[in-house]
Amino acid sequence: MGVELLSPAGNLEKLRLAFAYGADAAYLGLSDFSLRSNAKNFTTDDLEQVRALKVGSGKRLYCTLNMLFDEANLALLKEQLPVIKTWPFDAFIISDIGLVPLLQDALGPSVELHLSTQASCTNSSSASMYQKMGFRRVILGRETPLEDIRRIKDANPDLELEVFVHGAMCMAYSGRCLLSSHLTGRSANQGDCSHTCRWNYQLLQSGELALEEEQRKGVYYPVIEQDGYTTILSSKDLCMIDHLQQLVDCGVDSLKIEGRMKSSYYVAVVTRAYRKALDALQTGDENWKTFRQDLFDISHREYSTGFFFGHGPVDPAMGQGIDKSTEQGYLRDYLFCGFIGTQVEPGIFALELKNQIRKGMTIEYISSDVHHIEDDCFCLLDEHLQPIEQADHGKVQYLKTDKSIQTGYIIRRETVVK
Known part of the structure; x- marks a missing residue:
């Protein structure tokens, strides 16, 4: 098998579409332990339909247990492990290292573990350490540039590497932003991010600079300027469809699409576009560019190539600038x-x-x-x-x-x- 295309499945409909529109694998969350708690996610009522979709398809299925566990959630996981064992999962995506012995004891020492991007693995030494702990795959932090991906793979040739190639990005180390928790009491690390970085703010000058959020009149957040500039919170979306060959050349094993909370239509057309582009690396078929256009017609923020090429202006066609933030809201044509x-x-x-x-x-x-x-x-x-x-x-x-x-x-x- 070549490079894997991995798509999000926030519910049964999205799982069906991910498989039908070209994904080699899909990742989904169980309702109690998913980092995307506002996605519908999956319960035991869905088990038979999930199994029916997977059996005979040749597709792989990954379970996301990637939240950071407190004691109550850890106890709940221990209770549910016998049920989780009955699901047709090929691997488990985790960020909390405490789950390694729990899963190995309950599901067997050969259980396939994938390190979540939440762990922010961005170097070869960390990757090597995780492999020794029993991880078969590392999902690299979105902050990892191409040149470092190549070094990580060279140093760990038997370790699978997965990277995000499309979708939303965090204004922090992947998944570790505390802004939502601070402003709304909803923790991103517990799967309940309110996306405060996307809200509308205005800058006020009354003695000192402060931000005021559109729906919270009279509540001011101080702004500290350095050299006349201040932080802009909302990040551009990631889009690497024009650079898949470079990712393959760096040794990436799996290309991941973000979006378990996005629409079924998003899952279908984004999966389809990347499937056509990935296949074209082998066939040379230029028709994939027709499907590429859908990425610009779905609901999205301004695109960039993230940090793969460092911090400089790399891809003007994607709106890539020296920064990774945007003042534009969602764009949608269909x-x-x-x-x-x-x-x-x-x-x-x-x-x-x-x-x-x-x-x-x-x-x-x-x-x-x-x-x-x-x-x-x-x-x-x-x-x-x-x-x-x-x-x-x-x-x-x-x-x-x-x-x-x-x-x-x-x-x-x-x-x-x-």
Whole structure:
């Protein structure tokens, strides 16, 4: 097997899409122990469906136990280990070293362990130490530049290395920001980050400089300037799709997409774009660039190449500058509308909608291999197959079309007519 493409699965739907749209593996969290506690995550009620998705697929599945455990959570984990053992996990992603003996005792000494980016491993000596402790793979801190990745791999050739290639980044060592805990009492290290770095602030001058957050009028946070500059909190998103060959050349074994709390549509099109780009390294097929465009049409912040190339301006096309912060909010050109359901008659399909579609709109259908099919001549039907003007979430409705589509295709539409 070549370099692994690893996608996020915040729930069953996202897991299905990650596998269907080209991921070699997916990572998911159990509801009590995931660092993304606001994602739906998984419970024992999902076990059989997860097993059915995985069996026979050839895909791998990783369980994230990457929170920093306090005594109460550690006791809860010990209680649940017999149940966790029944899940079809190929590896466990952890950052708390105290879990190493617990997992080895409960699941066997050969249990596959992956070190979470939370551990901030960024050098060859640390990587070597973790390998000696029983880790098969290290997920490097997002702060690790390409030249250091190469050194780490050269020093530890039998250790698998995983890096994030797409998605949100922290304004701190990966996952260790305390800003949310300070301002809202919600700890990022316990999976409850309120993303305070993304909020809107204004700079006030009344005796001394201070920040005021948009929703907290009259609450001031002092600002200390150095050489006339102050910190900007919101980081750019990471996008390395144009540099996958350089990552492969450095010895990276797994390319990871961030986003267990992102939409199902995000999981599908980002996975698809990176699948096409990764395959193109072998085939030379330039068609992958068509799928690349989806990364700029989904909801995202301004892109950068993070710290892979150090701190200088590397990739102007991605908006990469000397800093990694952005003043822009989310950018989005397409709205995820839902899925094409079961075909009930030739050309008539059930709708599984998340957002409204209306007669006369131009919508698009996409799949793992079909970039998009435009349709502005579809008909919407109610539960009795009678024409209607619009279709909404949560209702029994159908779509009639002469386009060549199939059950499972995603429906999207542009947010602004161009």
